[in-house]
Structure formats: structure tokens, C-alpha cells
Amino acid sequence: MSALRFTTAGESHGPALVAVLEGMPAGLPLLAEHVDADLARRQQGYGRGRRMQIETDRVEFLGGVRAGETLGGPISMLVRNADWKNWVDVMDPAPRESDPDLRRRALTRVRPGHADLTGVLKYERADARDILERASARETTMRVAVGAVCRRLLAELGVRIGSHVVHLGGIDCEPFELPADLNAASDASPVRVLDSAAEQAMIARIDEAKRAGNTLGGIVEVVATGLPVGLGSHVSWDRKLDGRLGQAMLSIPAVKGVEIGLGFEAARRSGADVHDEIALAPGRERAGNVRRLTNRAGGLEGGMTNGEPLLVRVAMKPIATLMRPLQTIDVKSAAPAAAAAERSDVTAVPAMGVIAEAMAAFVLAQAVLEKFGGDSLAELTRNVDGYLAQVRARLPEDAPDAAGAPAASDPGA
């Protein structure tokens, strides 16, 4: 059993969503506003549909938190769906077979690219609403709530996680220096991009796609700094941190690819242009007083953090619901049909960054708790400090620096 685990429940148009996060130590300072800040960030982004204007996501703690601190038990969180008031009859848990509204809102013209068709076949449902209510990325609200709690734990250890959009709808962001406060910079942009020329082009592309009844995907990059060397392990397949990050990211709706560091580009280069050379670096305690002269590995070697920033890129496909619908079948009549075109997003790539941050925070918090344990935050911190002292003693702090070596932030360097 993992040291830290969570599950979520709730339908997109039901009364509320819930999450239970189990394994957080006691004594972690935690306020609703810590979670609400990330929930609000997830709701931002140019190109989202009307649903995001209806919702104002706010967490309610149902258990596990008292007087602003975690208690060490399961943390139970609830976020209400404001839109539920428009779906009370349709989503009623009691049977209402004769209700005309229920039939009117049935979805039978299954959408290519969504879970609709395979879901109705597999779960023996007549109405794809029974599938989409749970397949909907509304569920990522609770992942972000869970991620916000994990982020609080990681912050206590000096770990920070941010993200930004590097591609949207065919437009690339130019290479840049990452700012010290990545989220302060990316959250200030309507598409969470650091390059203002690309930002304008992306907004124009989203407007164009909307006019055409089309949708767009893109790529986000997650960056985690301050990680101690040695989270994860090389010894077994299911303890490798790159594998665990990959699973977590690919579980997000619409994610179709994950890259660590150079990712696919590494396969195209020779070894001399891929592997990061190593130098002594006095004072870099968390990395064991060493550094990589480049960071093409994206902070992971052998399934373990190496003390450099973690760089994970996530590719999101375009939204499945098109206002100019694709060809499909009606599962009720078995006739050819145009796919259902309900209210929908044109793109959700900016939100994807926030969701991917949350999944990274969960996996990293899990790795931290597996390595260091502790029933209280104080115990965890003592264990981390003891480990860092051990690592620091291996390569002395007063060793000479590798003079003139470049900084290790750009994965493409």
C-alpha cells in the first residue's frame, strides 16, 4: 500500500465532487484558501466554455483538518457543482423513467474522441450521459484539490511546482529563461504562456477555431524545483519515479503523451549531446553538492531525482466535442448521425498545466513520504534533515567549484 493515496467521486452535473486523501502527516498547516487558490487557477484560461462562468470552485473540508492543521487521518474534501441546480431532475439518484427532461437530455449521438461509445457498450448503458458524467474532466477539480494539499507539504520542504504552456494549436512558444516564480508569470497570461508574441497568436488561433466550430490541443511543461536527490528508486519497475509520473499524467483526460527532459528529442541526438556532465557544486545541499552542467534529463536519472529541476511535458489532444460535429452513429436508432454538440470548451490547454502540476505534486509527495515517512510534519522534517546531512557528508562542501560551468536549467542546451 502506498504511503499516500487518494480517490475521487461525483458526477460532472451532480450535487458535488468529493476526494479522500489518505496518508498526510499531522501538523501540516492547511487552510481552505490554499486549496481554493489552485481551484481558481484551474478555472482560468482563454478558450474555455460557459461552464467555467457558472462555477466558482471552493473547497469544504469534511474531515482530517482542525484549527488550520492536518490531523493525520484521511482528508476529506468537497466541492459543490453550481450547475447542479440546472440538472437536479436529470441527475436525481431516484428513478424517473417517465420524466421527459431525462429523455431530452439523453446523449445517444456518441462523440468521437470521448468515452461515450465504448462506455455505453462496456457498461451496458442506453444513455452516454451515464458515461460522460464521470469521464468529464470536471473530476480534475478534485485532483487539483488533492494536489494543493500535497503542494503545501512539499512547500514545507522547499519544493515548488509551476507550469506553463509551450505549444497551443500549432503555435510554439520561443525558448526562454524560466522566471524564478514561474506561476506568477504564467498565471498572468490568459493562455499561461511566457512569450507575448506566441500569446497573441494563440488567442487568435483559439478565436479562429471557435468560429470554425473546431477545437485545439497543446503541450504544457511542469517544473519542480528544490527536490532532494534520491526520490524514487532504480531497483524495481513500480518504484521508478519517471514511470510513476508518466502514469499520473497519462491518467488525465485528453493527455496523449508525456516527455521527461528532452523526451523524444533525446532519441534523435547522440550521447554526447544528451547526457548531462557532472561537476562539484559546493552549497547545493539537496543535490549532494554536485550539479549537472545541463538538464537534458529533466531532473531524473535511473528513476530517481538527481537534484536538478524536474521537467515534465504533457501533450493534450484537442477537445472531443466539436460545434461542427464529426460523423458518428446514434446508439438508439443505429443510424448514421452528426455527433452531439453540447456546450463545450474550444481548448483547455491552460487548465491542463494546473492539473498536471497537481498530479506531479501528488506523485512527489508520495515519493517523499515513502522515503522519509513520519506521522507528523516535525518527524518528516527531522528525517529529511538527517538524510540531507548524510548526502552532504559524501562530497564535502568545501570542494572546488567547476569554474565557468553553465547553469543547468535549459533542457535543450
Ligand SMILES: Cc1cc2nc3c(=O)[nH]c(=O)nc-3n(C[C@H](O)[C@H](O)[C@H](O)COP(=O)(O)O)c2cc1C
Ligand atoms: C480541463 C479539461 C477540460 C475538458 N473539457 C472538455 C469539453 O468541454 N468537452 C469535451 O468534449 N472534452 C473535454 N475534455 C476532454 C475529455 O474529458 C476527454 O477527451 C475524454 O474524457 C476522453 O478521454 P481521453 O481523451 O483521455 O481518451 C477536457 C479535458 C480537460 C483536461
Ligand SMILES: C=C(O[C@@H]1CC(C(=O)O)=C[C@@H](OP(=O)(O)O)[C@H]1O)C(=O)O
Ligand atoms: C466542468 C469542467 O469541464 C468540463 C469538462 C468536459 C469534458 O467532457 O471533459 C465537458 C464540459 O462540461 P459541460 O458540458 O458541463 O460544459 C467542461 O466544462 C471543469 O473543468 O470543471
